[in-house]
Amino acid sequence: SQQGEEDPQALSIQEGENATMNCSYKTSINNLQWYRQNSGRGLVHLILIRSNEREKHSGRLRVTLDTSKKSSSLLITASRAADTASYFCAYRSGGYQKVTFGTGTKLQVIP
Amino acid sequence: KAGVTQTPRYLIKTRGQQVTLSCSPISGHRSVSWYQQTPGQGLQFLFEYFSETQRNKGNFPGRFSGRQFSNSRSEMNVSTLELGDSALYLCASSLRPVTGGMNTGELFFGEGSRLTVL
Numbered sequence: 001s002q003q004g005e006e007d008p009q010a011l012s013i014q015e016g017e018n019a020t021m022n023c024s025y026k027t028s029i030n031n032l033q034w035y036r037q038n039s040g041r042g043l044v045h046l047i048l049i050r051s052n053e054r055e056k057h058s059g060r061l062r063v064t065l066d067t068s069k070k071s072s073s074l075l076i077t078a079s080r081a082a083d084t085a086s087y088f089c090a091y092r093s094g095g096y097q098k099v100t101f102g103t104g105t106k107l108q109v110i111p
Numbered sequence: 112k113a114g115v116t117q118t119p120r121y122l123i124k125t126r127g128q129q130v131t132l133s134c135s136p137i138s139g140h141r142s143v144s145w146y147q148q149t150p151g152q153g154l155q156f157l158f159e160y161f162s163e164t165q166r167n168k169g170n171f172p173g174r175f176s177g178r179q180f181s182n183s184r185s186e187m188n189v190s191t192l193e194l195g196d197s198a199l200y201l202c203a204s205s206l207r208p209v210t211g212g213m214n215t216g217e218l219f220f221g222e223g224s225r226l227t228v229l
Contacts (some may be wrong), residue, residue, distance in 0.1 A: 003153060034216060040199060042115070042220035088154065089219075098167050099144070099218070101154035 004102035012108040019076045021105035023089030032091040081111045117221035129190040137203030143185035148199040161208045199223045
């Protein structure tokens, strides 16, 4: 399967702590995106990092990309209960390739 | 600006029936892609339409089909429903095609259509 792997599958932390989730993929990519999904609802785009970038920030989010290891990580700092959701990485390799989503990390932030 | 609208939000069908789901993209977006989400298989790409043409198709049987109209609205159809087709079906719109090209931008998702097959 070409599906990306994410770990951990589930993560439970206290409010105020940082949450880190990782995504590994199998092909060369043009960019990698992170999405968030609240229970059973649509996905919301969080951040996009291009293959020639190593790190990107957006508010409390920090994304890194290591193309040599084919991996990316998403860090959420100072987590809030409202951050409770599932997080997915998504990427597309070159050419006419469909977008592929990772398996997702389910984050629970305890108030 | 209105978001992506999917209808119906919930539906229940029985095995052997068929179902049609609708997706209205964000105004100006010409790409609509469809995804199936299940607990076991996760998010799987079904197909993408851009300017009324199917650009790519995932690994799903021919019972799954779709189309796009001139106003960019899209429908997907599943015929001869099976129990395993129970899932959340998500559509997403974007300015540029999901498949092909370079530097594909973000996808804007609808809330999904939750299909239960009994």
